[in-house]
Amino acid sequence: MNRPRPVEKMVGIIKKLPGVGHKMAERLSYHILKMPQVEVDRLIDSIQNARRTMKCCSICCNLSEHDPCPICSDVTREKNIVCVVETPQDLIAVSKVEDYKGLYFVLGGALSPLDAVGPDDIRIDKLIKRLKRDSINEVIIATDADSKGEITAVYLADIIKILGIKVTRLGYGLPVGGDIEYADEITISRAIAGRKEM
Amino acid sequence: MNRPRPVEKMVGIIKKLPGVGHKMAERLSYHILKMPQVEVDRLIDSIQNARRTMKCCSICCNLSEHDPCPICSDVTREKNIVCVVETPQDLIAVSKVEDYKGLYFVLGGALSPLDAVGPDDIRIDKLIKRLKRDSINEVIIATDADSKGEITAVYLADIIKILGIKVTRLGYGLPVGGDIEYADEITISRAIAGRKEM
Structure with missing residues (x-):
């Protein structure tokens, strides 16, 4: 049957x-x-x-019941710094870190030449328009630490620097609680490059 | 956030x-x-x-668009042999074996004392009523080969034998294509007990 x-x-x-x-x-x-x-x-x-x-916030493209979303309409946040993430889930992960008081922008994905995802398929244009319109001093790129996230970060950094805005990327290194024995070589190499004086 | x-x-x-x-x-x-x-x-x-x-077939309790289901209403099938399975998914798996031309009965689960699933929680009463009503010669118990399926099989065998009906259980042994090196001890022990002369 x-x-x-x-x-x-x-x-x-x-x-x-x-x-x-x-x-x-x-x-x-x-x-x-x-x-x-x-x-x-x-x-x-x-x-x-x-x-x-659920709506897409017209400023940061985060998913929210309200437009603008609670973060964009929060007057206590620093308005001159924007953290760029790939997805609304990533935004929630970053927003749990209370040290960061700036704003966000959700790209809606990452560049991926192999999957034919180009700059027009994610919200790069919208981000650039926002950066030109608002007075932003710094963009923190918080795309994933994989190859797609890396390509996206490099691409964004190039076009944002032209606007005279400082661009930073989340630091690489050992995850807290991580065991060096099981860390991969690239992570260790990045951790060495990003070493801090004690 | x-x-x-x-x-x-x-x-x-x-x-x-x-x-x-x-x-x-x-x-x-x-x-x-x-x-x-x-x-x-x-x-x-x-x-x-x-x-x-999807309805529950009033004869075998299989899920079907029609009542009775296509198997119960198929006049070419042997009406005096019933294969008892736990779920409609199990019925579909057994029905792919074309050698078997008999009927089915879906219990809707297996006895599980640890989860407080007793004889009244699965369709044992309905099965017994059917066995008493129709002229069935043999019941093949095809419950899972785990502990719940085993308990259910033993329980069913005891009460079905009282009705004077032959009760059989699916044979245990190595799965076809299986590697003895990776078979567990109980399976090998059952395979030895169920060995066939060549």
């Missing part, structure tokens, strides 16, 4: 979600079929509600 | 799905927020459609 068509269809659609393989999609589908109706309604409502209420 | 409330809620609900941890729920939630509306509609429709159209 083949799986009934409606289940097959659900499995096929759930399988397209990131990090979900075929077996996982089957497991989720059969679980959803067994869930009480009220829980399924709650799942669907939460998706539809989040989709309906 | 904390995550916006609607996103937090969606993450919390998605996290309850089986095999989905916190990080995975975050990843899925942000992906769903970025998906085109038409894809979100397709996802939700597939869930609602499967929930609406």
Whole structure:
């Protein structure tokens, strides 16, 4: 017997979600079929509600219920420093560091020549317009420490420096609590380059 | 900044799905927020459609668009032999073996004293009623080869034998293509006990 068509269809659609393989999609589908109706309604409502209420902040492109988002409309924050991140998730991670009191900008991805993601596919134009409009002294580039994040950082640094704005990048080194034995060579090499006098 | 409330809620609900941890729920939630509306509609429709159209077959408790399901209503199948499985997924796995032409029964789980799942929590009563009503000669127990499946098989065998019906269990042994070096001791011991003359 083949799986009934409606289940097959659900499995096929759930399988397209990131990090979900075929077996996982089957497991989720059969679980959803067994869930009480009220829980399924709650799942669907939460998706539809989040989709309906979340907006892209017109200043920093962060996801928020309000436009401008709470960070951009917070008058106590330093307005002349912007931290550039790839995604709203990255913004939340950085914002947990209370030392940083500046603003943000969410690129919506990173440059990736191999995946044909170029400067027009992420919000570089919007960032540059904002930097030209507002009086920004420093841009901290907080893209991921992988090759895409690195390419994006170098590209951004080049075009932002032309505007006469200071550009910095998050420091590389051993993660706190990290074990040197298990650190990769590139991280150790960067940690040596970034060594501090004690 | 904390995550916006609607996103937090969606993450919390998605996290309850089986095999989905916190990080995975975050990843899925942000992906769903970025998906085109038409894809979100397709996802939700597939869930609602499967929930609406899938019924529990009144004879074998398999999930099906029709009641009785295609297997129970197939006149060419042997009506006097029933294969008992835990879930509809297990039924599909067994039904791919074309040698077996009998019927099925889906228990909807396995006995698990540790999780307080007793005989009343799975469809043992319904199975016994069916065995008493229809003229069944043999019940093949195809519960999982883990401890819950084993407990369930022993329990079922005891009460089915009282009805004068032959009870068999799927054979244990090395999986085809399996490497003896990596097989566990219990599997090898069962394979020896189940050895066949060549």
